Amino acid sequence: MTEYTHDEHYVPKMYLKCFAENDLCYVLNNYGGIKQRHITSICYEKDLYEFTSEKGDIIHQNLYEKELFQKLETEYTGYFEELLKVLDNKRMLDSFMDEENTKLLIIWMASMLFRNKVVIDMTKDVGGEIGINWTDAEGKNNAILHNTSMIEHTTEKKFKTHKIVFFENNSDISFVTSCFPVLIMPFENELHRWAMPINDKYYVLLIDRRNDFMKANSIIPMKLPIVDSYNQLMVCNEYSKYAISKDKKSFERYKKHVRGKVK
Template sequence: MAQNKPTTDEHYIPQCYLKQFSSDGERIYQYDVLSGKQTPVPVPTKSVCYQKHLYEFRDSSGAFAYRNLIEKSFGIYEGEFAKTFRSVISKSRIEANYHTLCFLSPKEKALLVFFLSTMIVRNPDILQTAQETALEFFGDQITEISARNLALQTCLPIYKALDTEERNLLNPVMWFFEDMSFQIGVADSEVFFTSDSPVILFGTNQPVKLDEVIMPISPNIVLFMKPYDNTRRGFYNRLTELRPEDIKYVNKAVVTHCKRWIYSQTPLTDKQIKWITKERASY
């Protein structure tokens, strides 16, 4: 029996997320904010937001070791992420849920926090920074291959049982989201797009503190997170209808924080492209 070929194109933005912005579950439109060009036809989600061998460990000779270990772990988690997205989208269509004080279940909240956290630490720039930090710290005592392996192990310990006491980067990133409230905002039409950097963080650097988190979930649903305030507890974990100014605020955050690519369910109009260009120029 032939063995399955190992995965080589490893995505830093999961397909299970990008597919929420696809009309057919497979393809998506993309717009390049650097060149100002939009693809004339939608492209497969598997063909965007990846790097070859991004999450692979190597031995001292440079050969792959534990091939696809992290990638396979992501595959398991992403199945749960996809279920959570579908659940949130489905529940958001039920009018009675606008009146509940606990819209998201504890499991849904936990999975969304884990998704946000892994999206941050699986970013190629973060992995590269971790590798460079290891090289700088250990100097001649470490090779580039060993530094890369250490960066993967430190940022993405998802291939083993997670230990909250373990010293890694994933744990403190998840702690950033402790004591934050959840709100799911719903637009009355499909107005949101996303990007190659869809988790948008607002906050101060010293000390590290998150003031707000935004992530579009679908073309008409967005997640907001803010520090929890016990005096306003009735406003948290709610499903809310969004105003035009809320929609503009979300899309502005998306276009000003993207690295290069904006992704959408339908082609961007000339009016949208002009607005994107203006917002990025003034940011």
């Protein structure tokens, strides 16, 4: 197991804007406390986590996030603005989600996902799932997850085996996100699904192409029970230090589900 400590993760500001009003969002901590905060105070809080070898040597410090996310901020701002316009319009989604834009979305999800401790502690297993067979020694080098080639390899593999679908929130409760915004979801006979809220209204899922029940690039309306289930998974993620929402009402509903003592 890795030595794992952190204060709060860097979360890209352009992503947080999708869960904010006038750059202010609500944050729910693991003890049930709810505070309204400016997105900049979340983006740039000091991140303290590091990975150590079995001998105690530091093999990775979190420079990855600072360097990568500054680039993501620039490259993805326009992409997400356009994607949300297309989702609201509902007429141009198939043409917008061409190979390039689909891969861009998978790259984004992979970049967010590979900070999650459940992935970090399963480096060898994660590699095997996407076709990389590491030795035991390589599997213990968790820094391997934090390089561009790993993200690109994962994207190419997932593009061939998976498809994108979207959930549209038709309830009066907002979708919520967290400092680890991508969920890994086992589902029947599929390889693990990836699921990530794009904003308070839309979720993106990366699902197995063999799933015949959902068409690629479709928008599927979701009522309160499904919205509740996804929000509870996000709020209860044991590796997230905090969850993020556009409105306080959502967190009043879910704060009882957090692991710590509710204030």
